[in-house]
Amino acid sequence: MSYFNDKTILITGGTGSFGRAFLKTLLREDNPKSIRIYSRGEMLQYETEKLFPDDRIRFFIGDVRDKERLSRAMNGVDIVVHAAALKQVPACEYNPIEAVKTNINGSINIIDTAIDNNVDRVLALSTDKAVHPVNLYGSTKMVAEKLFMQGNSYSGDIHPTKFSCVRYGNVVGSRGSVVPLFLEQKKSGRLTITDERMTRFWLTLEEGVQFVRKCLPIMTGGEVFVPKIPSMKVIDLAHAMAPDAKIETIGIRPGEKLHEILLTEDEARHTKEYDTFFVIEPELKFWKNGRTGGRSLPEGFRYSSDNNTQWLDKKDFNRMINLSSY
Template identity: 55%
Template sequence: MLTNASILITGGTGSFGHAFIPLTLAKYKPKRLVIFSRDEMKQWEMAKQFRDDNRVRFFIGDVRDKERLARALNGIDYVVHAAATKIVPTAEYNPFECVKTNVNGAMNVIDTCIDAGVKRVIALSTDKASSPANLYGATKLASDKLFIAGNSYSGAADTRFAVVRYGNVMGSRGSVIPFFMSLKNKGVLPITDARMTRFMITLEQGVELVWTAFDDTIGGEIYVKKIPSMGIMDIAKSVAPDAETDIIGIRPGEKLHEQMIGVEDALHTYEYEDYFKILPAIHNWSEDPVRIGDGRKVPPDFVYSSDKNTDWMSPEELELWIEKNRQKML
């Protein structure tokens, strides 16, 4: 599907973009891959990595700027929407800015993609959008709903919108593993709560889920990858086995456990071999046999959260992953 296509990724200089771009170039050999983002220095640094590949293009712009988005989408077939204000405390202290990017920006992406005749759009979501406890999660829930409803707006343009949702990305900027690694030599790791659990997904798995969504979507689905969980104390022990831990208390808006599918969504959720799909409740799309495919409906009380997961990553498995990916996190 993506072979010889023109693809644009918003917020493409982030951790996801750094994984998506080389993997997609290698697997699908697209005609064009456009990185749309507002940080010129990050684009300048990323451009050095792809200086010999004329398929990779860079476009300075902000999803808040509808006219600039419209210009960037000229001739684009597929879009990955990864741009967002993501840091929980930043969103809490700058709520207007968070809404402008995560909600207004989402509306701009939807409108301009329909106008440009883009074929399919995959928006990246977060575990924090499921039963949100902070502004970031609330804006991403709103964004998810907008992209789902976008399928009703596309009309004759036939632009399809879907969402990919995942939690803690191992080794990404701002994630706990590189944070703990940076403090390893100090001998003390700050822990918000010893009971805390997190989902563990690699960037490569996140990219593969986006590819799956592009290939599978009819429109309006939320894709959730099946991944293991891990306790925060085991993560700390894997990163710095000799370090002490200092319990500092949970931060405002922070969850004890990550949740990607709440009980409210169970009525519309189907299970597949490697992932779950939350089907849209609007227009009876959750009963559409084409969208359901070979999925199996989950129980009505189903919740997919990091503490109730049946799959757990061991400290030994994480240690092996860290050793293999250490250079990427330096």
């Protein structure tokens, strides 16, 4: 029987790319009692409702900044998947306080209301941009990760809410990724890339969803789960998507890195490696888990998009795009 069978699940940001894909999978593969979608925009909720006509879904208009509303929405919830965020790098740079209010204060509200409502577990979505962050988006997600890790210390012993994170790279089929931009630019026969050396980690929405589904039943609270996913140079991606287009290099943008990191050398010291993923375990003294297995990593291990052992070729990437919602 599925872990999600008969559970009430709240998805913050449930109308976004991840949220909809997760919702679709839960309805298809699991048998939840109820799924609550929590987001601000009524139009996106209306469209989501049309896409998934199912009595088990409830739509809550609400902002993660609004603790009272969140508390109402979390009543009777077993699992929270926290996907709501401001995630566009330039928008977060230009509106830093808004990014802090949604990504940091919103996370604090999720932690407080989950504990107060006896939610069993909360899994928050994080990003490689949270690792050694160079932009405000990444910095807010780094703080959010820390808050979720330390959130476990507020949970108490009687009915402890467990908090963990998943951290992954660029999602091919998500809103605002480079893929829709390249598809648009392809029409003019000219693609722009910022730097020829740039590499990124890539996964499909479906892979992100399946990773979250895999982590929720095994989380004990306090871990950051990192999937093993392939890398590709952005210039190779541009060639794969538009082989005949002219590629113009426009220079690295503010807040952009040449390569992304999913696991640092310092984190590697308290990380366990499994066949398809890593688990960064907290260094906190109070943390006890019952998980066995996993291998320790060698001193100096670092998982970054340029030192990856798994690389996508053009064929693989085009297959990923076809699997995504374009």
